[in-house]
Amino acid sequence: MNFSTCNKTLTLILMLSSIATVTSMALSSDPVPAPEQSGPIAIVGATIHPVDRAPIEDGIIIFDRGQITHVGFKIQIPAGCEVIDASGKHVYPGLIASATSLGLIEISSIQATNDQREAGNLNPNARAVSSVNPDSEHIPVARANGIALAATRPSGGLISGQSALLRLDGWSWEDLAVTQNLGVEIQWPSMEGRRRFFEDEDAHAEGHHDHAGTPTVEPRAEDNPRDASRRARVDEIRDLFVQAKIYCKSRPAGWKVSDGNAPDLLLEGLRAAVDRTCPVFIHAEGAREIRAAVEWALGAELRPVIVGGRDAPQVASFLAERNVPVIYGPVHRLPAKRDAAYDEPFTAPAALARAGVEFCIGSFDTSNVRNLPYHAATAAAYGLGADKALEAITLAPARIFGVADRYGSLTRGKSATMIITNGDPLEIPTQVEAMWIDGRRVDLTSRHTKLRDKYAEKIRRQAERRAF
Known part of the structure; x- marks a missing residue:
């Protein structure tokens, strides 16, 4: 390809890029704060x-x-x-959306607009708030259906970073931030696929018994060599928190560079969690993962909050006794097992409420955060009740996030x-x-409203032409 052809190709690419940019600007809402x-x-x-x-x-x-x-x-x-x-x-x-990636993802299939995940497994110092795009198109769409505040969460790896609570209006991420470090996000390794069923809560606590009343022992996941990789990932999480505890005891907050010895940013990222000034949000779905994660977190003197919690109703009494909150969701999903009841995800919030577990409901989405009230509505229809469902997307998340004195x-x-x-x-x-x-x-x-108005005008003009 000669220079002239290359030049023409480059010019064409720049023209198409400019047209795409202008089209995007024309379609964007861009409301003024x-x-x-x-x-x-x-x-x-x-x-x-x-x-x-x-x-x-x-x-x-x-x-x-x-x-x-x-x-x-x-x-x-x-x-x-x-x-x-x-x-x-x-x-x-x-309304308060408790589980989103608002401002971090615009189009999930386009890497340049996806800033939710950092490279590597351990990123406690990654701050979601500083990556938030205040001009995201998803923010005004969520607002239009009553979402005023949202927790935006990083993902990926084992320790994903620090989530943030946002007010959905402002010029910059500093304006949006209600709480810059809402908590540390932990992705607890899955323990699924190693057993055919989850034992009953009391059986798990007291030991399995056969028909004659003799205790029996089933192989634990920890005894299965196929779980070596999972155990190694759990150990990575535990070891980093142990290091963070030692580090925080030896160095006060606000440590400056001294004698060439700079703060360890990775361990500094866990200081608030170790000091219990913020919770650890543990993403866990299965009952066994939830138990293991909570037992570890309480043993490490942390403040655990379960995120997702698909099987949380199965361990509801365990969570209630230990005052561990749950951010449950999404409600609109399929049952986990083929033999589970079709309405298992819909009835879970009611089961948590009956057990006395503190919980809220999240939509676990970005582009469809606006549907949060309908997740709560489904839970209301399946036993939770309208008042409790409304609380699950307003006051309950505010309590879990420590902002109930304001919101x-x-x-x-x-x-x-x-x-x-x-x-x-x-x-x-x-x-x-x-x-x-x-x-x-x-x-x-x-x-959405701009597109609605655009095509409403089209219909009006068509009707006007027909009238003549």
């Missing part, structure tokens, strides 16, 4: 759902400087207050993070009509 609240606002006439207490019909909620100042009815509205008539509407706390319910003194809807947010026809995050009114425009 909301300004700070400029004065007090009162929402009147709506049914207010505080979550932590009974709904208030024909209620009034007043907020100023991003904070709720009054909630109730027959409240004196201060002079100069902007009044929003929401008669016939409903006010709920902003999760509509209470005086908490953040003015709320939505106005024309119905129950757990029902698909319901529309979110307005949203405030920390008192700032958020633009609910998204790529």
Whole structure:
């Protein structure tokens, strides 16, 4: 290929790239972040759902400087207050998505837009928050269905990094961050495929017995040579935490370079977990993995939270006795085994609630985070109940994440993070009509609404032509 042909090919590539970029910009929503609240606002006439207490019909909620100042009815509205008539509407706390990769993945099949995973197995110092793209198209789409806060989590390896809690509005990742280090993400190695069934909880605790009452012993996964690789991965996790404990005891926080001896960033990444100022989020699905992970974490004096927890109902009493929370989900998935009940994933949240396990519900998605309320709705229909389902996507995740003093319910003194809807947010026809995050009114425009408006205009023009 001569120089002239190469030049023409390069020019063509640049032209196509420019066209693709312009097309992408034209289709993107790119809403402008909301300004700070400029004065007090009162929402009147709506049914207010505080979550932590009974709904208030024909209620009034007043907020100023991003904070709720009054909630109730027959409240004196201060002079100069902007009044929003929401008669016939409903006010709920902003929903909290507890398991997402918002801001880290745009198109999963395009590596350049995927920043969720680091190379290597042990990356406790990898901070998801600093990789968040505040202009992600998935953020306004999630907001449009009432999602105001989201936990975004790294993945891959054994210790994936540090997750973050985001408010879904802001110019930069610093603006979005509610909690920069929400916790350390651990991917617990799977123990599945080594047994035909999981023993009953009490049998596991007391030992198996045959029909004559004689204790029997089944081969444990630890005794199986095929599990050497899994044991080695578990040992990697344990060993790093042991090193981190020794390191943190010998070096105070904020250690600076001294005599050429710099801090170990890998071990510094575990300091908050070792000091118990943040939890460890352990991704585990099977009952045996959950037990093993929790026993290790408690033995290491950590604060475990189970993420995923497919078989958590099978060990519910074990989790409840040890006060281990569960971020359960997704609810919309197939049963784990061929002989399991078809509704096993749907009834799991109700089973956890009956056992007294602290839990919340996550959608475990990026592009479909907006469907979070429908995961909760399915759990509500299968025994959890509407009130508990709403709590599982508002106040419950706020408690697990340690921000219940600010978010999760509509209470005086908490953040003015709320939505106005024309119905129950757990029902698909319901529309979110307005949203405030920390008192700032958020633009609910998204790529979806722009495409809707575009083709609504097309239909209008077609109807106009037919009329002539």
